[in-house]
Amino acid sequence: xxxxxxxxxxxxxxxxxxxxxxxxxxxxxxxxxxxxxxxxxxxxxxxxxxxxxxxxxxxxxxxxxxxxxxxxxxxxxxxxxxxxxxxxxxxxxxxxxxxxxxxxxxxxxxxxxxxxxxxxxxxxxxxxxxxxxxxxxxxxxxxxxxxxxxxxxxxxxxxxxxxxxxxxxxxxxxxxxxxxxxxxxxxxxxxxxxxxxxxxxxxxxxxxxxxxxx
Amino acid sequence: xxxxxxxxxxxxxxxxxxxxxxxxxxxxxxxxxxxxxxxxxxxxxxxxxxxxxxxxxxxxxxxxxxxxxxxxxxxxxxxxxxxxxxxxxxxxxxxxxxxxxxxxxxxxxxxxxxxxxxxxxxxxxxxxxxxxxxxxxxxxxxxxxxxxxxxxxxxxxxxxxxxxxxxxxxxxxxxxxxxxxxxxxxxxxxxxxxxxxxxxxxxxxxxxxxxxxxxxxx
Numbered sequence: 001x002x003x004x005x006x007x008x009x010x011x012x013x014x015x016x017x018x019x020x021x022x023x024x025x026x027x028x029x030x031x032x033x034x035x036x037x038x039x040x041x042x043x044x045x046x047x048x049x050x051x052x053x054x055x056x057x058x059x060x061x062x063x064x065x066x067x068x069x070x071x072x073x074x075x076x077x078x079x080x081x082x083x084x085x086x087x088x089x090x091x092x093x094x095x096x097x098x099x100x101x102x103x104x105x106x107x108x109x110x111x112x113x114x115x116x117x118x119x120x121x122x123x124x125x126x127x128x129x130x131x132x133x134x135x136x137x138x139x140x141x142x143x144x145x146x147x148x149x150x151x152x153x154x155x156x157x158x159x160x161x162x163x164x165x166x167x168x169x170x171x172x173x174x175x176x177x178x179x180x181x182x183x184x185x186x187x188x189x190x191x192x193x194x195x196x197x198x199x200x201x202x203x204x205x206x207x208x209x210x211x212x213x214x
Numbered sequence: 215x216x217x218x219x220x221x222x223x224x225x226x227x228x229x230x231x232x233x234x235x236x237x238x239x240x241x242x243x244x245x246x247x248x249x250x251x252x253x254x255x256x257x258x259x260x261x262x263x264x265x266x267x268x269x270x271x272x273x274x275x276x277x278x279x280x281x282x283x284x285x286x287x288x289x290x291x292x293x294x295x296x297x298x299x300x301x302x303x304x305x306x307x308x309x310x311x312x313x314x315x316x317x318x319x320x321x322x323x324x325x326x327x328x329x330x331x332x333x334x335x336x337x338x339x340x341x342x343x344x345x346x347x348x349x350x351x352x353x354x355x356x357x358x359x360x361x362x363x364x365x366x367x368x369x370x371x372x373x374x375x376x377x378x379x380x381x382x383x384x385x386x387x388x389x390x391x392x393x394x395x396x397x398x399x400x401x402x403x404x405x406x407x408x409x410x411x412x413x414x415x416x417x418x419x420x421x422x423x424x425x426x427x428x429x430x431x432x
Binding site for chain 2: 006007012015016030033034037038040041042043044045046047048050052053055056057059060061063066134135137144145146148149177179180181182183194199
């Protein structure tokens with residue numbers, strides 16, 4: 001960027017709405033023309049109208065009401081998706097294969113092991129150390145970034161939150177959600193990508209043969 | 215005696231229908247009944263509304279939808295290249311997702327920041343989807359705003375939109391929140407979870423980029 005594209009410190013402060021002692025006429029004109037251009041643009045933006053409220057409420061009425069969190073037993077019974085920590089994934093995948101093979105040979109059953117989708121998922125364990133958190137959930141591209149999708153379980157002794165999630169092969173982005181409001185990337189992930197909004201998402205790659213990289 | 219305006223909600227209708235206004239005693243109010251909603255509720259804080267919705271008054275969610283459709287509407291439009299249809303889609307999806315996840319909003323008093331994150335992610339997803347199969351040409355339909363006959367203003371508005379599309383995502387978001395929504399840095403920091411100094415830097419850089427793109431017009 002050339003010097004002529006730069007805005008002086010005082011002009012920036014003026015545009016920030018701060019009190020600026022004195023701007024020369026050229027700077028003032030520069031700042032005001034920029035503000036006028038922005039206002040022109042903003043005035044052309046259309047907010048969605050009230051029909052959106054009705055559409056949302058129609059969808060909401062068709063759903064079950066949200067309820068406060070239930071018991072641990074309810075949580076255990078509830079089907080859910082999970083988040084990532086690759087460290088133990090390969091071991092989990094191998095264990096799964098061994099158990100599956102044993103089960104098939106002992107019961108001498110034909111190959112109806114389950115839906116094809118199950119065979120294409122890899123169990124991945126996610127961990128986050130957050131001793132002060134009251135709740136940690138996992139949100140990511142694998143659950144449409146729903147912050148309530150996957151709740152991790154806390155070890156009382158260590159403050160380590162863990163959860164094991166079946167993931168399909170491919171690349172997944174994810175974040176941990178602390179106490180329902182604070183979204184943070186996985187500090188142990190090897191890859192972070194720009195989320196497009198100034199923060200970073202953690203990335204995990206699940207390979208087609210159960211190999212997981214992050 | 216408390217003066218309260220009463221609105222009757224017809225569950226079969228899409229919209230609430232105002233059937234009566236008047237002065238009622240608290241004892242006469244259909245508090246908690248499925249068919250009634252108090253306009254007084256519209257003044258309730260986010261936290262109180264969220265708690266009541268979680269307690270079963272799902273229709274109160276409409277107040278939050280209206281509140282934040284207004285507040286985040288222009289943000290969504292600006293983040294999605296001025297396309298009001300995309301903005302409506304993104305907001306609608308975000309509101310439904312937020313309703314489904316409401317129980318995970320740990321601090322209902324911070325519902326706004328919690329919702330903003332969902333809206334922000336949804337806008338990002340829509341933009342990403344569009345990028346996969348469309349160029350991000352801003353919608354520039356002359357019939358879209360027939361009242362605008364001022365070619366110069368139109369040109370400037372379009373140039374700002376084009377320039378915003380060329381900014382990095384983080385600069386665009388900070389710039390939109392500052393200049394389109396008119397928020398303070400403190401409020402932006404609270405919503406976005408980013409420090410004020412970092413946000414200032416993003417806005418300052420965005421302005422310089424904008425100035426560069428608009429060089430021939432300003």
